[in-house]
Amino acid sequence: MEAYIMDWLNAMLRFAHFVTGVAWIGASFYFNWLENNLNRQGQQKEGISGHLWAVHGGGFYYLEKFKSYPNKLPKHLHWFKWEAYFTLITGFALLCVVYYYNANSYLLKSGTDISATTGILLSLAGLVVGWLIYDNVTKSALVKKQAIVALIMLVVVAVSAFFYQQFFAPRAVFIQIGAMIGVIMVFNVFFVIMPSQRELVKACVEKSELGEEIGFRGYIRSRNNNYFTLPVLFIMISNHYPIFYAGENAPIVLIAIFIITVLIRHYFNLEGEGKRGAKTALGAAVVLIAIAFYLLIPSKPKVIEGAKPIAYSQIALIMENRCSTCHSANPSDDQFTVAPSGFMLDTKEQIINAKDIIYTRTIASNSMPFGNKTHMTQEERDVLALWLISLKK
Template sequence: MSAYTLDWLNLLLRWIHLITGIAWIGASFYFVWLDNSLEEASAENKQKGLAGQLSSIHAGGFYEVGKYQLAPPEMPTHLHWFKWEAYSTWISGFLLLSLMFYVGANSYLIDNSKLVLQPWQAIAISLTTLIGGWLIYHLLCKSPLANNSWLLAGVLLAFITGLSWGLGQIFSARAAYLHIGALIGSCMAANVFFVIMPGQRALVAAVAAGRPPAPKHAKASKLRSVHNNYLTLPVLFLMISNHYPMTYGHPHAWAVLLAILLIGAWTRHFFNLRHKGVVRPSILVSAAIAVILLAWAMAPAPLPAVDADQALVSDQQALSIVQQHCSSCHSAAPHDEMFTVAPAGVMLDTLAEIRQWAPRIRARAINSRDMPFMNKTEMSDAERATLGQWLQQATP
C-alpha cells in the first residue's frame, strides 16, 4: 500500500473518528446537563408520572422535556436509543489505531531502543492491553470496591498510571499514550454495549411486561455512566496528545498523564455541580493553577548560553546535521518511504529555512527529542547538542 493511499485512509478515518466522537460526547454532555437541570414537575405532569421537566429554546423553537419517575404508562411507538454514537466512535478509533500502529507497526508502534519486537508480538501486546484492560476494569466495577466510589476511583487511577508506565517501557512514547486513550475509550464504549444498553433493555422489558425493573441494572448503569462522564475530558486530551511531544515525550510521561487525568476529571466536576445549581469557581481556579504548575514542572531546562570563548558551530556543520537526519522527510522533495510531502509543511533544505523553524527544532529535536521520527536516522546526543548550540548562535 502506497504512502499516499495510507495518508488518505488516515485522513478519512481521523475525520470520521472526530465527527462520531463529537456526536457521542456531545450527546453525553447534553443528557448530563438535562438530567441535572430538571425542575420539579408541575402538578399536571406529576399526575402523568413525570419526575421533572425542563423548558428550553433553540433554533427558533420552544421545547418541553419531561422525565418520568420510572416509565410512561405504555411504551411509545418510537423510542430513540443513543448508542451508535459510542459504537461508531469506537469502531472508527480502532480502525485508525490498526492503520497507524498495526499496519505501520515498525514505524509507529515498535521502539527497538526499548524492546526489540516483531510486528505480530507488538500487535499481540496491544490487543492484550485493550482486552485485558477492559476485563480488569469490568471485574473491579463488579467487585465490592464498587460500593466505595472513591476507593474504586483510586484503584482504577493507580491501574491506569501503572499501565502507562509499563507501556512506556515497551512501545514508542506516542504509541504508549495513545494506547491509554484507546483503552479508556474502549472501556467507555464497552460500558455502553455491555452494561448501559442491557440495563435499558431490561427496563423497557420490565415496563412492557408490567413488572418492576430490577434495581441492579439501574445501579450498574449509573456507575458506568458516571465513569464515562468524568472520563470525557481526559480521553479528549489523549485524542490530541500525539500533536504535543512535550507530554508523551517527557521523561516522566506517565506522571504527566496522571496529572492531566486528574485535572480533566476535576474540571468536569465543576460542570456537573454547576448543572445542579452549585457553582464553585474555586474548582476552575485550582484546575487552572494546576495546569500552570504542571507546565512549569514540565518545562525543559534552558539551553546554556554560548560562551564567547567557546568554539562556534559553523553553518556548514549545522546544515550537514539537518541534511543527514531531518531532510529525508522535511524537504521540498522527501525521499523517506513514509512521507510523500514534508510533514506539517516544515522544509529544512536551506539555512534560512532552518532559522525559520528554529523554535520547532528546539522543541522537537533538542528538548523533547521527538524528532527525527522514532530517531530512525539515529541522531546522537552529541549532534543534538551541536545543533542546539548553532541555534543559540544563529537565533539567540
C-alpha cells in the first residue's frame, strides 16, 4: 500500500510540476519576446515607450508598455508570481518524494559512506548556497558585467557537479544541479522581482519618482531567469537518458549542457533584439553539440577471436542476481514492488527480445542496475556484453 501511495504522489506531483512549470516558463518566454518586439519607432503616445499589435485565437490585441507607470493604477492588475511559486513548491515536494524519501536508492551513490540524512542535508545546503552565491554576485558591481556573472555561474555549476558526484547517484547529481538553478530562478521572483514591482505600484499610487535602479534590478533578474530556463529544462529531461548522466564524465556533460543551452537562449535573445552575434552564438552551440555527440558515442567491448562461446546459463545467473530483483513479475527488491516500467527479465525470450535495451543500459552507459544496487561487477558486464554482441551476429 505504501508503494501504491508513493506512486500516486509521484505521478500527481510530477504532473503539477510540469503544468505550473509550463505556465511560468511560457509567460517568461512570452514577455521576453514581447520586450524584444515592441514597436518603439516613430511618435509614441505620451508616457508610452512601445506598442504591439497581435492577432491570436480569432481576435486582435493591442499592447502598450509605459515608460514608468500610468496616471492611475488599474483596478484589476495581474501579477505573474504564482506560476513560479507553485513550480518551486511542486518541484521541492517531488524532490522529497522521489529522492529524499528513498535517499539510499535514488539519492546516494552506491558504496558511499555518508548516511541518507547527511545526503539530504548536503542537497538542501546546495540549494541555499547556490542562491547565496548568485544573489551576492548580482548585488555587486558585477551585475553590469553579465558575461562575468555567467562565467561565475558556470563555475558554480562545475564545482557543484564535481562535488556531488562524490556522494550522489549520477541521475541525482543532474537533478541536484537543476534544482539549484530552479531555486535561484524562483527566489529571483520572490526576493527581487516582486519587491521591485511593488515599489513600481507604490510609485504609481503616490505619484512619486521611480529610480532607474528599481527597474533595472527587476529587469536583470528576469533576464537572468530567461537564460537559466533552457539549462533547467534540458537538465531535468536529460536524467531520463543515461548517455548524458552515466559515467565519470557526467560533470563535464553537465557543464557542456549549461554552456550549449545558454548559447541557444542567447541566440534567440540577440535575434529577437536584432543585434549582431546571433549566428555566432548558434554556430558555437551547434559545434559543441556535434563534439558532445561524438564524444558520447559508447565504445564497444573488444571481442577476442576464438573465445569460448558464453553459455546462456551464465547470463541467466547474472540476470537473476543483478537484474530480476526489480525487473520481474515478482520483484524481491525492497523499493520496487512492481517491475519498473513493466519491464521484466524473467525468461530467456524476454531477455533476448530486450537485448538492445539491456546493452544500452548495462554496457553502453552502466546506468543499470539502478545505482548498481545489486553490485554488478565489471566482469559480469563484460560477459553480458560479449553474449549480447553474439546475438547480433
